[in-house]
Amino acid sequence: MARKKKKQQSNNQGGGESSWMMTFSDLSTLLLTFFVLLISMSSLNEQALRTAFHNFDRMSGILFFRNREAVTLPENVAFKDIIKSLESVYVIDVRDIDEQTPEMISDREFNLLVSTGNLVWYKKQEIYRSFSFIFNDELLFESGSASLNPKVFPLLNKLAAFLKESRYMVFIDGHTDNIPPSPTSAYRSNEELSIARAMAVAAYFIEQAGVPPSKIAVTGYGDLLPIADNSTPKGRALNRRVELIFRPVEE
Missing domain, CATH: 1.20.5 (Single alpha-helices involved in coiled-coils or other helix-helix interfaces)
Structure with a gap:
């Protein structure tokens, strides 16, 4: 048992x-x-994220992405009318920005271009059928502010018309030099200022020019991505910029 x-x-x-x-x-x-x-x-790579979140209604449809690939312009893209329309402010030859340096412009001419807000760079890089314009901050904004200068509205309207009629979207990148905002500034950091400026361009495209929000993305880099030496007035003038990167929307 x-x-x-x-x-x-x-x-x-x-x-x-x-x-x-x-x-x-x-x-x-x-x-x-x-x-x-x-x-x-x-x-997931950035393109997968962008595809997944493309239709999300966040911040009026504007999504934030960093570390995008470079962009380029092919010979036969039909936006050459845009380039032609920029002739009044377009002062740099259509070539890679790395081939252009401030030294190629005389001191007197460079200072005049910056002071009159007529400095626009064209950038060629590496992604098929993509291109970008780099605008000197004096062209788009009053000094130290994120309020758009009314004289640039006709130019933005032409770019907006291209966006609305084409299968392109635009990435708007704000950049600054390395001089911190003054104590009286409305912005506590360079990154804040760069984001505010990029957002101002995006807001104009959406609210005034009728560009669909899904075609716009915004990033503010502050002084993190200089294209020139911040130790000189010329270099700082080049680094204070807004870059509009146009890329075809994938079907």
């Missing part, structure tokens, strides 16, 4: 151990699934 009872106890203990193993196995499977999902989510 004692042996039978002992055997029954042993059987019950074995069943308990088996149930525990099944529970542990289920938990392990769930954990494995969770980590697989984490890895797959972390592997």
